[in-house]
Amino acid sequence: MPNRAAVMTELEHIEIQEIPEPEPGPMQAVIRIEAVGVCGSDTAYYKVGRIGDYVVDGPIVLGHEVSGQVAKVGSDVTNVAVGDRVAIEPGTPCRNCKECMAGRYHLCPDLVFLATPPYDGALMQLMAIDARNLYLLPENMSYEQGALLEPLSVGIWGCKRANLAAGDDVLVTGAGPVGLLAAAAARAFGAGSITVTDLSEFRLGLAQRMGFATERSDAPSDKTFDVLLECSGAAGALAAGMARLAPAGRAAMIGMPKKEVPLPLAALNVNEVTLSLVNRYNHTWPLAIELVSSGRIDVNDLVTHHFPLAESADALTLSSRVNDSVKAVVHPQQ
């Protein structure tokens, strides 16, 4: 089978290249990639070439929100078969270290993660990956929904990190894809009320259509909350959100701030709040699939734009070009 990839050869430049057809290792499968969602981190690597300590220093393939069809399987693979429609968890742990054995494989120091330098991502037609990262898509789910399980996983894990309990009143700051999916996850976890904030009227409207209460970030009410899911990464959003927490409130920082974050800890101390940082997710695909497949969470609303592989660069720059966009999906077989 021929294989093509959208290779970022330098900053803000994508070339469509022929690449070798991958052969699966014994525990791997080769996936015919059908849908790749574009994440803010992809866009950051494309535009500035780094996120924190992760620096792009050579050609790289982006994309880590992925689904596709199994094209080949290695000799020891038993959980999937050729032809299966699958969603892909993008991180492959070592299964050997203290973190892996403690149930924290997502913090494995040797984690191989799609589209995080120096590892390539999934904006290609055929890709080999550990078959244990694959989850079967139910018949009633599309590849597009399969790709969006990745940002939904971020929202689910954020709720878990915040110890979100049924009945909690939840504030979600930032109505981008992750914020909206975190809000959807919070509702699936039994949140009592959910309020989403943003500055974009378009996004607030989308949040409303998804059934959430909304506020403009710059005009907060005086409501207090049990849980904050900070999904904007905006300067000051975490401090402002934590100040709205009730006694024993819990905050999860899902959005990634650019620099040091000043927090008024002496004041927050009175309410004895807890702040949990969030690094991706751990074992969230089964729940994400169940929530989407059962209709309890609808991810289709978020996909506003589609692109063939050749237009990957347009997909990567969508958010800065089109105000009223939420999520771009690239279809590598097109």
Place this chain on the structure above:
Amino acid sequence: MPNRAAVMTELEHIEIQEIPEPEPGPMQAVIRIEAVGVCGSDTAYYKVGRIGDYVVDGPIVLGHEVSGQVAKVGSDVTNVAVGDRVAIEPGTPCRNCKECMAGRYHLCPDLVFLATPPYDGALMQLMAIDARNLYLLPENMSYEQGALLEPLSVGIWGCKRANLAAGDDVLVTGAGPVGLLAAAAARAFGAGSITVTDLSEFRLGLAQRMGFATERSDAPSDKTFDVLLECSGAAGALAAGMARLAPAGRAAMIGMPKKEVPLPLAALNVNEVTLSLVNRYNHTWPLAIELVSSGRIDVNDLVTHHFPLAESADALTLSSRVNDSVKAVVHPQQ
């Protein structure tokens, strides 16, 4: 205002009596009772006069699933006003002991609980109770729904006691009102899948209409579960359910077994399961109201029969007279 009550003067005998109009203490309110659900424990007191160590030894008024309208308030009451439509949490704790101060007021040794000897319940027209036990009913909720918040609270608390986490596969044994509401609560908590078992085809049909998978108790599949919510109280149900738990599975015993329960602990030990006993609920009304008011849980399906106060005896014996019954509600103002 005149006041009438359905007084159980002896076993299996109810008299409608005129009783004094209650005056509220400083922190109390007088409630015009509008709906009282009949619980299996009411029926047990009516028929055999005892549940475990709680023995009826004089006239008693039954009924503890209650809603109504505030008719009077004491001098120190600030949370409700005359005319408010309210649901009633039936247990009044001392707010003074170690359990109360540890956040476990439901285990307060001095808890005063409606319709638990020696305390009267709510099958009357006017009743005084601590105003802190009252929760405002949203406009879109009926008194009937308000009364059913009590059994829903049992289900919610059972889920909490089982540490039910989003994504768990849940087995609910027993499709009576509490089992069905526990299943509904499990779904609201984000359960991955929910399977309800019973012997009654009528109840299994109701469970199916509520969207749950079903099995006959006597013909279990070989599916395993993360969580068991035992709601039948049937002999052997707990042991059989626990045997279906996956490693690290959690069981909550919500149904009350009649005698000693033999458990095959040496075998269950391999999977290191946990069994949590369940004594009513703790601070569940706000969540119960939110889940019903938002439409995430529909309790109306469970109410199959209605009775005026004068027919309280019929309500108390409904389950033994009518096979296809689920929940009886008494309307004391009728």
Place this chain on the structure above:
Amino acid sequence: MPNRAAVMTELEHIEIQEIPEPEPGPMQAVIRIEAVGVCGSDTAYYKVGRIGDYVVDGPIVLGHEVSGQVAKVGSDVTNVAVGDRVAIEPGTPCRNCKECMAGRYHLCPDLVFLATPPYDGALMQLMAIDARNLYLLPENMSYEQGALLEPLSVGIWGCKRANLAAGDDVLVTGAGPVGLLAAAAARAFGAGSITVTDLSEFRLGLAQRMGFATERSDAPSDKTFDVLLECSGAAGALAAGMARLAPAGRAAMIGMPKKEVPLPLAALNVNEVTLSLVNRYNHTWPLAIELVSSGRIDVNDLVTHHFPLAESADALTLSSRVNDSVKAVVHPQQ
């Protein structure tokens, strides 16, 4: 009985005044105060008249680390009797609000706390307080030890807030009284290893004599830790300590920083650490008594200086006058 108090009439000025003999309310006891430890917060109120939003705006009596002997009891008191030797928990909650009923009485918005404006503290000879705040001192414990249960409680609660589990490697930054007692509490909780940091050689020496590993704050090793107990309040200590946490590490901020704290959250995010703020303590006296009484924690080492009531001002300024001091205790009956 005559009664005298050390009244702070203005900044940095104490007057010994005759004050009325207190009469106990029905649930109160009058305590003959025998030992009052001086805390950094007392010194802060004495010198600058405020801590955060708490402002001294009139005469105030300081002191909240307290023990004494019961001199009178109110009509409803049953847990203590005249002559009992007791330690005093300084906060009196309302027992009525949502926080109190949720087991978080220390976050009660109406908490009355000794020596926190506008409430007086315990630098007096006779003081009335809710008898439910009193804990009997075992015979083998001194009043001085009884007073030090308060800072030990801060350390215990910090360990609880950090979810300190047996086996955790613990870093304690700041070797003042609270830091040393937090380290002692960590050992009592089964910490695997405990490292204490400070700049003072005197305090590091004391930490070593108590059996802890030590490091100079300005010359950290490259060891990593599961838990950080930040007890210095120093600028940068929290960020530096959190950077030394292993994956899934937990930090408790016990020391109170003066201003906004800049945290490098994007970097800390990789290890998915958790930061818990700490507001005093909740139900820690029974454990504190058990740990001191059984000899598992020795608090005597910390008391370096003693003062009679008339020299309360000297006690309040000890830390700034004497380098090699740790804890001053005032004896109001002297």
Place this chain on the structure above:
Amino acid sequence: MPNRAAVMTELEHIEIQEIPEPEPGPMQAVIRIEAVGVCGSDTAYYKVGRIGDYVVDGPIVLGHEVSGQVAKVGSDVTNVAVGDRVAIEPGTPCRNCKECMAGRYHLCPDLVFLATPPYDGALMQLMAIDARNLYLLPENMSYEQGALLEPLSVGIWGCKRANLAAGDDVLVTGAGPVGLLAAAAARAFGAGSITVTDLSEFRLGLAQRMGFATERSDAPSDKTFDVLLECSGAAGALAAGMARLAPAGRAAMIGMPKKEVPLPLAALNVNEVTLSLVNRYNHTWPLAIELVSSGRIDVNDLVTHHFPLAESADALTLSSRVNDSVKAVVHPQQ
């Protein structure tokens, strides 16, 4: 190197046999076994050939409480070197299944566990095992102490399963090696008080010398407890112990009962207790080593008898022959 093993060729019969010298696999080490503690399960296999579903159906080598010296290492081993003194965790998980990846490797369905049929144990001179099961012994620890880390691990894990928190009042039923080590672990976790029960005056005396309060099992006081660690396996011990729990009490069943256990759940329900089953341990060696090495737990007191390899049969029958015995240790190099 020659190699000899104590092989149980039939019930109640041991033969000392020459066996091949093991060669390490790439991730394995060969250990020169220096100390093997005898566990009640070894004795049960020796006498009746089964424990629950685990049945001895051929020659087997017993012994799973083990320490020794590294004699050879496989090509990929990096954590130990020839000559290292090590304690051995006896279970080897697959590192691949859902349980392993969830941090529950001890519940791995493919766990290979020493001396659990069909797997051989350690009553031999040289044994190969996964090097990741090895923990370095500090210089101040003996091989004998190293072997006793295994039963100590059972006690530690029992405390964890019971959510034992600092300050809890703990009841330990059964003063055998596991009971005494569970009590020691409870103290290391910060238990408030610890009471050990047994029928043997010898064992109660030992418990007293270790600093625990004691009661005869047949003459319980009316003290109540927060935590029960049931370590006797005796009929009725679990039910009797659970009945002594305070509200919200937690029980861990560490001793293995022979048959179905009847529990008075309806009565226990009032206090809403929790029962956690216990299957060995998970990641306990580092803490066990720290507690023994630091002197916080002294395991030497438990070892009452020593045997050379040739007398393994005597070691396996010690408890039934000698009343005042606690723990036998076999030294395979003697």
